[in-house]
Amino acid sequence: MKVRIEDLSVRYGATTALAGLDLTAEPAAVLAVIGPNGSGKSSLIKAVAGLVPHRGHIVFEAGNGSERRIGYMPQDISSRAALTVLEAVLLGRLGRLGLRVKSSDLAMAGAVLDELGLRHLAGRYLGELSGGQRQLVFLAQALASEPNLLLLDEPISALDIRHQLEVMQIVRRLTHQRRLTTIVILHDLNIAARFADRIAVMCRGRLICHGSPKAVIEPAMIAEVFGVEAAMSSTPDGSLIVTPLRAV
């Protein structure tokens, strides 16, 4: 599913969150969206998910007549719902559930719980989880819908470093294996550089640049967009390493 975003604008009353943004997300590719707080990243994802009113066009080009199935993981993962982890994950399949939960739905939910190492928490209530565990459950819910368009709003912000890497490895593998179109908002430039195929940089509701990690992540962009002086190096396997030095 290719997503073409043309001249997209989002306003909340007097606040302009997005102003005339053009961007394309391709299948089988992880598109990371980075940018300072308040730059419009969540508004972009919410507009693509159909959750906020917008102007402009969002065109979904599904190949082979396949329908659009969106897996959306919100930034706010607080939950007062009296649901168990398994119930919350099954809710990700709401569009497919009939009056009875089929064994195929339970099998899919179980497989996702296994993939994210959550099986032992299946019977726990959401309110009894740690922040990081709850974040993994919301990711599981998004994956349980068997999406072809995966929209993840800061999916690793509450996770320890091992879980950050595990989640990004899973997201990248599923994106490539199942040809998902994945748009993921990230704050960690190193994670974005390592796991994204393309990176879009936003600032004040506008797209500043987009391209491959190597083309986009460089000191001048980091200084201009984030107001940070940074040093660049690379890992033995060639991934970029950004070391933020000081706010300028």
Ligand SMILES: Nc1ncnc2c1ncn2[C@@H]1O[C@H](COP(=O)(O)OP(=O)(O)OP(=O)(O)O)[C@@H](O)[C@H]1O
């Ligand atoms: N529901 C809302 N009502 C009014 N203004 C809003 C609303 N949601 C977001 N905004 C404003 O829109 C702008 C963009 O917000 P958005 O959440 O899209 O940014 P973001 O880049 O995702 O930020 P962060 O990195 O802090 O999550 C901000 O100025 C924000 O204050």
